[in-house]
Amino acid sequence: MEQVKTEQTATRQGAGEQAIIKQTVTEQTAAGQTVTEQITAEQRIVILQDVIPTMMEWYRRTARDLPWRERPEAYRVWISEIMLQQTRIEAVKPYYDRFLKQFPGVRELAEAPEEQVLKCWEGLGYYSRARNLQKAAILCMENYGGELPASYEELKALPGIGNYTAGAVASIAYRIPVPAVDGNVLRVLSRVFADSRDISRQSIKTETEKLLLSVIPQDAPGAFNEAIMEIGETICIPNGFPLCEQCPLAARCLARERGEQELYPVKAPKKERRKEEKTILVLLCQGMAAVRKRPAKGLLAGMYELPWMSGYLSQEEIADCLQLSNASAGEVLSSISYMGAAKHIFSHVEWHMKGYMIQTEAPIPGDWEYVPIPELKEKYPIPNAFSAYTEGLL
DNA sequence: CAAGCGTGGGA
């Protein structure tokens, strides 16, 4: 955990009174914001050490049966943790089973064509996860004899594995006592400590890792990490009021003691999404549809997409764009049909789309390829962003 | 540090 750097607990001046603060003190800044003083690192350690036995007992009693908990081998834990990044358990389950069946181990994953891995990931989102997964598998074949390395630092050096995932794999699969700080952990602890600092700040994550490293049970680090996360997901929930009466941390939770559960966690507001207008083309020809591969970097990297053009184009403008001879332009204009509008929301951008189907006798040349529709369905990874226009075909 | 990177489910 050498990446964990020391950070002072945020306080105002007057370190002398810091040690004896019991009540939260608020003050007004010049800007008029309310600043809440935080409890000290020492106080946090005391609270955690007090509740850990209760929490571990709670987890032994109530841990859910999840597919990746059946056999906690490093490879399986790794796959599950990557899939679970920013993704709900229910969404992951079917993908996890299918992925492990198709790629049972590091070797199978390393040797597969990238498009096959992306196809298996199709619909799960954040596709760089799948590409990094395979890059890491190849590195494991080259450098670690086809196994995942059994140290936090080596895990973290693999593509797609950051602090959280390295901690999760190391603690769950290898029983290495390192924390795994995710959004659940930050939310739970922000409430337990009544911490009003923005949990999206990297410095808070680093401070939390350092704190948990000092209290994590040496004999059950994986269960400890999973226990806090499970509390966050089932009790100390993000949406709605936490179910404190069931919580093994309730006895020492400052937010609950103060009746201020709804004040935490504090998160910075999200940035507004930009909007993009697109004209989507469903080009059909003799049982084939046109698709093209997206660039290797950026949004939906490496995935296939329907041809599209920026902006909302009229049918005449579409025909012009296709740069056809006069004869085939007539065919296009007579066969083109409007498929309706659709919207797809990504995390940082919205696509507002209008789709047109164009069925021709001969393929329309362009920066796309016509692929037989069954093959498209079987082999080509296409993101859900286009589902409004592909579902009818497939 | 901030921004880019998917998707589907629930309030």
Place this chain on the structure above:
DNA sequence: TTCCCAAGCTT
């Protein structure tokens, strides 16, 4: 409908 977001990582 609209908004929130969920077991993060990379650049």
